[in-house]
Amino acid sequence: MKKQKKEFKWFTIADYEKEQDYLREMHNHGWCFQKVNGLGMYHFEECEPADVIYQLDYNKKGLANKEEYVQLFEDCGWEYIQDFFGFSYFRKPIGIMNEEEGIFCDDASRLEFMKRILIGRMTPLLVLLFTIVIPQLITNGLLGNHSLSSFFLGMFTGILVGYLVVFIWYMKQYWNFKAKIYKE
Amino acid sequence: MNAHIKKVYVPMTETGFYILLCLQYPNHGYGIVQRVEQMTKGEIRLTPGTMYGSLSKMEKDGLISFVREEEKRKIYQMTELGRQVLELELKRIERLYRNSREGI
Numbered sequence: 001m002k003k004q005k006k007e008f009k010w011f012t013i014a015d016y017e018k019e020q021d022y023l024r025e026m027h028n029h030g031w032c033f034q035k036v037n038g039l040g041m042y043h044f045e046e047c048e049p050a051d052v053i054y055q056l057d058y059n060k061k062g063l064a065n066k067e068e069y070v071q072l073f074e075d076c077g078w079e080y081i082q083d084f085f086g087f088s089y090f091r092k093p094i095g096i097m098n099e100e101e102g103i104f105c106d107d108a109s110r111l112e113f114m115k116r117i118l119i120g121r122m123t124p125l126l127v128l129l130f131t132i133v134i135p136q137l138i139t140n141g142l143l144g145n146h147s148l149s150s151f152f153l154g155m156f157t158g159i160l161v162g163y164l165v166v167f168i169w170y171m172k173q174y175w176n177f178k179a180k181i182y183k184e
Numbered sequence: 185m186n187a188h189i190k191k192v193y194v195p196m197t198e199t200g201f202y203i204l205l206c207l208q209y210p211n212h213g214y215g216i217v218q219r220v221e222q223m224t225k226g227e228i229r230l231t232p233g234t235m236y237g238s239l240s241k242m243e244k245d246g247l248i249s250f251v252r253e254e255e256k257r258k259i260y261q262m263t264e265l266g267r268q269v270l271e272l273e274l275k276r277i278e279r280l281y282r283n284s285r286e287g288i
Contacts, residue, residue, distance in 0.1 A: 055233070057233050057236075059233075059236060059237065059240075061240050062236055065258075067256045068253070068256050068257065068258050069236060071214075071255075071256040071257055072212075072213045072214055072232045072235060072236055072257070073232045075213075075214035075217075075232075075257075076214065076217060076231065076232040078232060098226070098229070101229065101231060102231065102233070103231050103232055103233030103234070104231060104233045104234045105199065105229065105230055105231040105234045106197055106198070106199050106234060108197045108199070108200075109197075109199065109233065109234035109237050109238065112237050112241070113233065113237065116237075
């Protein structure tokens with residue numbers, strides 16, 4: 001039986017490049033990525049060390065038409081691993097590439113990918129804001145303060161603020177990239 | 185053709201141009217990848233993330249349309265709007281080429 005290993009890693013939506021590098025690094029050290037679950041528990045299995053490129057895509061239409069979506073990647077030599085929170089994980093060994101490649105070949109499509117994440121992740125933020133935080137604020141304000149509801153309010157506000165920080169950080173990354181490719 | 189389509193697609197990315205050029209005839213994503221590789225003698229290798237995103241976007245904007253599915257591969261073909269966009273783009277490229285040959 002091959003050795004297994006688990007590692008907890010926290011990557012935000014702004015860190016997909018770091019996540020790709022991490023999985024490649026692990027494979028280089030003889031740990032083949034099996035799956036990720038929970039809040040970021042990465043499962044690995046011992047393997048021959050190899051240089052393998054890992055890539056993440058974020059495509060809701062692709063997830064809705066999965067067979068066809070995965071088929072295109074597999075035709076191009078990319079192995080499909082799994083989906084996790086809207087991201088799809090692919091890998092391809094450097095050995096079968098002519099030169100190092102990724103799943104995107106121009107900046108315009110890289111920007112489109114970032115935009116899909118931006119829009120996809122904005123929805124839960126707005127849902128959280130309008131279904132929990134704002135109603136809680138109103139109820140709390142009108143019905144006075146009892147400890148249970150202020151505990152939940154504090155918790156939800158905490159989550160929201162954390163989410164907002166990551167989201168704004170990601171938006172900054174998006175705008176920087178956009179400015180870089182359209183600088184002329 | 186409305187202003188939005190013109191703004192988004194003219195000028196076009198090299199990827200977008202080759203996709204549309206190939207879809208004058210029905211083809212699927214991987215078929216286009218192979219065709220372009222052959223056409224450019226291996227210099228341009230389109231990748232699946234870019235291809236899937238471009239096909240979805242062009243279908244949504246009405247430049248190409250879905251024809252049928254064959255063994256889990258969706259086959260598309262250029263529409264009349266797609267033909268108009270390609271023609272505009274070809275004119276632009278021809279002018280570019282002509283001017284570069286004539287010198288300043």
